[in-house]
Amino acid sequence: MDIMGGKCVRLLQGKFDKITTYDRSPAEAAQKWEMLGASRLHVVDLDGARTGKFTNIPFIKEIAKIVKIPVQVGGGIRTKENVEELLNSGIDRVILGTSVIESPAFVKEMSKRYGERIAVSIDARGGKTAIKGWQLVSEKSPTDIASQAKQMGVMRFIYTDISKDGMMAGPNIEELKAFASFVKARVIASGGVSSYKDIEELKKLSTLGVEGCIIGKALYNGAIDLLRALKI
Numbered sequence: 001m002d003i004m005g006g007k008c009v010r011l012l013q014g015k016f017d018k019i020t021t022y023d024r025s026p027a028e029a030a031q032k033w034e035m036l037g038a039s040r041l042h043v044v045d046l047d048g049a050r051t052g053k054f055t056n057i058p059f060i061k062e063i064a065k066i067v068k069i070p071v072q073v074g075g076g077i078r079t080k081e082n083v084e085e086l087l088n089s090g091i092d093r094v095i096l097g098t099s100v101i102e103s104p105a106f107v108k109e110m111s112k113r114y115g116e117r118i119a120v121s122i123d124a125r126g127g128k129t130a131i132k133g134w135q136l137v138s139e140k141s142p143t144d145i146a147s148q149a150k151q152m153g154v155m156r157f158i159y160t161d162i163s164k165d166g167m168m169a170g171p172n173i174e175e176l177k178a179f180a181s182f183v184k185a186r187v188i189a190s191g192g193v194s195s196y197k198d199i200e201e202l203k204k205l206s207t208l209g210v211e212g213c214i215i216g217k218a219l220y221n222g223a224i225d226l227l228r229a230l231k232i
Contacts, residue, residue, distance in 0.1 A: 001029055001063075002216070003056045004046040010217050026056075030063040030071075033219075036226045040092075041071045042158075042190075042214045048076020052098070057085065064090035074121055074158070078103065083110055087117060095158060097121040100149050101140065111153035119156040119188075120149045124175065146183045157183060158214070160190040170198050171213070173205075180208040190214040194223055199232045 002009050008029045010020045024032065030041055043063060047055040054076045064071050073086055074095030083094050093116075099107050100120055111118045124142045140148075146157060159179055161172040171192040180187045187210045189202050194217070202213050218224040 001026060001033075001041060001043045002046050003043065003059055006056060006059050009046065010220060026059045027062045027066050030067050033226065034067045034069050037230055038226060039069055039230070040212075041067065041069060042188075043071060043073045045073070045075035049074070049097070050076075052076055052078055054078075054082050060086070060091070061089045072119065074119075078106075080106065080110070083114070083118075087114065093117050093119055095119045095121050097123065100145055100152075100154075104148065104152060107149065107154070108152035111155075115153075116155055118154065119158060120146075120154045121158045121160065122146060122179070123160045123162055124179075125162045142179055143182050146179070146185075150183070150185060154185070156186040156188070158188045158190055161192065170194060171202065173201055176202075176210065177205055177208065180205060180210050183209070185209055186211050188212050188214060194218040196224065196228065196232060199224075199229055203232065 003026050006026070007021050008024055008026055033041060041063065043060055045054060045056040045060065060073055070092035071090070072093035072095060073091050074097060077083060077086070077094055077096060078099055086094050094114070096107055096110065096118065097120065107120070122142045122145055142159070149157070159176060161175055171189055176187070176189055189210055190213065193199065193202070193213050193215045199213060202210060215224055215229065219226060
């Protein structure tokens with residue numbers, strides 16, 4: 001679930017000028033996915049990711065209050081106060097991204113304090129790592145960032161191939177396989193998951209530490225039925 005301006009949206013390849021807005025409020029959408037059998041919700045504050053200011057927190061707190069399943073949140077979380085506010089409001093897991101490059105001491109402190117309740121998002125574009133809502137590209141590779149994060153105590157990564165995000169063309173299996181083989185930690189796949197075959201292929205990578213996948217657009221447009229996906 002991507003939130004921008006208090007509404008559920010989807011971007012194409014992370015481009016803010018290619019946006020689709022959905023009718024349901026974030027809380028209503030969260031309830032819908034919980035009722036359909038979701039065991040966890042992945043929520044991103046797109047405004048926060050872009051500006052570095054966590055702006056949709058009232059809507060995210062409402063989600064945490066209204067559903068019983070675990071919720072993980074990322075996007076613009078750059079301070080200790082952000083992390084504490086989220087975890088104290090019922091959020092299960094906080095996802096950090098840009099901070100790994102810009103504030104490594106902060107990531108290390110949060111990982112030491114909260115353990116597995118902290119994860120790091122690695123967003124890949126052309127062999128480099130994108131930051132700040134995918135608007136800027138660091139010179140560091142995804143594996144460079146992952147190595148640095150592991151030294152900070154991070155044990156879980158969300159890996160996104162930006163070129164695949166929202167394209168309904170399947171994930172980059174080979175790139176994900178290479179990343180998981182290198183990082184030797186728990187990995188959640190994101191970007192391009194659009195068919196049951198994609199889910200089956202990702203499941204084969206479980207021996208490498210790939211523990212799940214994030215599905216967005218394919219659920220919204222009906223290409224994937226959540227219950228069938230969960231059975232796989």
